[in-house]
Amino acid sequence: MMQTFFDTSLTLNDLRFMLKGAxxxxxxxFWAVLGGSILGLLLGLGRASAPWWxxxxxxxxxxIFRSVPLLIxxxxxxxxxxxxxxNWSAFTVGCVVLAIYTASFxxxxxxxxxxxxPPTTRRAARSLGMTWAQDLKEVVFPIALRVALPNWIGxxxxxxxxxxxxxxxxxxxxxxxxxxIVTRTQEPLFVLGIVGLAxxxxxxxxxxxxxxxxxxxxxxx
Amino acid sequence: MDYTFQWRAAFRALPDMLWGALVTLxxxxxxxxxxxxxxxxxxxxxxxxFRALRALSxxxxxxxRNTPAMFQIYMVxxxxxSLGIFLDSFLALLAAxxxxxxxxxxxxxxxxxxxxPGTQMRAARSLGMGQFQAFRLIVLPQMFRVVFPPLTNQMVxxxxxxxxxxxxxxxxxxxxxxQDLNVRSFRTFEFFAIAAVLYYLMTKVVIGSARxxxxxxxxx
Numbered sequence: 001m002m003q004t005f006f007d008t009s010l011t012l013n014d015l016r017f018m019l020k021g022a023x024x025x026x027x028x029x030f031w032a033v034l035g036g037s038i039l040g041l042l043l044g045l046g047r048a049s050a051p052w053w054x055x056x057x058x059x060x061x062x063x064i065f066r067s068v069p070l071l072i073x074x075x076x077x078x079x080x081x082x083x084x085x086x087n088w089s090a091f092t093v094g095c096v097v098l099a100i101y102t103a104s105f106x107x108x109x110x111x112x113x114x115x116x117x118p119p120t121t122r123r124a125a126r127s128l129g130m131t132w133a134q135d136l137k138e139v140v141f142p143i144a145l146r147v148a149l150p151n152w153i154g155x156x157x158x159x160x161x162x163x164x165x166x167x168x169x170x171x172x173x174x175x176x177x178x179x180x181i182v183t184r185t186q187e188p189l190f191v192l193g194i195v196g197l198a199x200x201x202x203x204x205x206x207x208x209x210x211x212x213x214x215x216x217x218x219x220x221x
Numbered sequence: 222m223d224y225t226f227q228w229r230a231a232f233r234a235l236p237d238m239l240w241g242a243l244v245t246l247x248x249x250x251x252x253x254x255x256x257x258x259x260x261x262x263x264x265x266x267x268x269x270x271f272r273a274l275r276a277l278s279x280x281x282x283x284x285x286r287n288t289p290a291m292f293q294i295y296m297v298x299x300x301x302x303s304l305g306i307f308l309d310s311f312l313a314l315l316a317a318x319x320x321x322x323x324x325x326x327x328x329x330x331x332x333x334x335x336x337x338p339g340t341q342m343r344a345a346r347s348l349g350m351g352q353f354q355a356f357r358l359i360v361l362p363q364m365f366r367v368v369f370p371p372l373t374n375q376m377v378x379x380x381x382x383x384x385x386x387x388x389x390x391x392x393x394x395x396x397x398x399x400q401d402l403n404v405r406s407f408r409t410f411e412f413f414a415i416a417a418v419l420y421y422l423m424t425k426v427v428i429g430s431a432r433x434x435x436x437x438x439x440x441x
Contacts, residue, residue, distance in 0.1 A: 067421045072416055073417070167291075192296050
């Protein structure tokens with residue numbers, strides 16, 4: 001079928017190979033976002049209430065992760081792993097680095113969300129007899145979520161696109177799998193076109209959803 | 222741990238790496254200037270009467286924002302090659318980052334343009350300015366005040382993105398130079414750690430000078 005329509009040497013097996021790559025891309029995204037969000041939530045909560053002498057250093061360290069190219073972070077982590085003799089796969093290293101990178105952004109997302117809750121509202125909650133935990137759960141989170149969720153969705157989107165960089169340390173994800181096929185078929189435009197479509201199909205619905213959420217929640221403000 | 226760090230050898234390569242950093246800044250700056258110019262056109266096109274212009278603007282923006290930058294670089298370097306357009310890795314990197322910057326900035330500028338009241342344009346026109354003149358002298362300067370912080374952010378992104386040139390074989394930007402030194406000596410950690418510090422400093426210098434510029438430009 002394919003042969004007659006497009007006159008390509010791309011086989012069904014190649015497509016299956018790329019589908020596997022897409023699976024790796026999704027699984028890296030999942031682990032990085034999961035780890036990064038948990039870490040980011042904790043750090044964000046900390047940053048919103050920690051004293052300045054603790055807040056400063058945390059902010060400084062997180063800023064480093066945001067100011068160094070991710071590609072270099074992957075290479076550094078990968079070689080550091082070999083130096084200290086850790087027996088991790090490139091996949092694991094990639095997930096861990098990406099999770100820390102995600103956390104460095106997620107911290108700011110969470111912090112901005114919490115700081116968007118007026119202090120008077122929180123004081124009112126506490127003076128009604130709510131405990132610290134109740135105030136957080138019943139008052140802060142519902143309000144902070146409206147600010148943070150659209151940003152968090154944008155962050156997830158960014159992470160999904162950044163997984164492509166992991167190919168540099170040897171993980172065969174979607175983009176790398178396509179490059180492997182291109183070396184055989186010599187049809188870069190066609191194969192890359194499929195890959196681009198795959199990324200677009202993964203990212204576009206999420207980005208639309210985020211934009212709609214933001215617009216709808218802004219209406220109610 | 223049976224690894225001895227050799228920082229001395231790595232620091233001897235510092236001058237080469239600094240030259241690489243200069244190339245990195247050059248690519249980033251060029252891509253920002255070109256990207257800003259294209260983004261203004263895209264932002265204006267998105268509000269155009271012509272459907273074709275609107276469609277072009279929307280598809281550019283969505284493609285740039287919903288695919289990885291690394292994919293865009295591959296597309297320019299390998300993809301255009303099969304259409305008979307061969308760019309060297311420097312130009313491919315520049316074109317891809319410009320494409321990416323323009324896509325992100327177009328969204329920013331669209332928001333910025335919406336922040337300028339329509340009365341500004343009408344007032345300028347009624348003073349006898351032409352459509353283009355009013356846009357250039359009245360609307361744009363006000364828009365830049367609004368979009369300056371995101372513009373700075375995008376410049377930082379551009380610097381970080383230039384590190385991807387190495388995937389299409391660029392050897393004279395900071396990451397390219399570092400990778401070159403790396404394959405010759407296998408002192409991976411040392412060289413890349415120095416590169417990381419240089420990137421960090423570059424982003425700080427950019428943010429610092431942007432603050433200074435903002436203070437000079439928008440004081441009033």
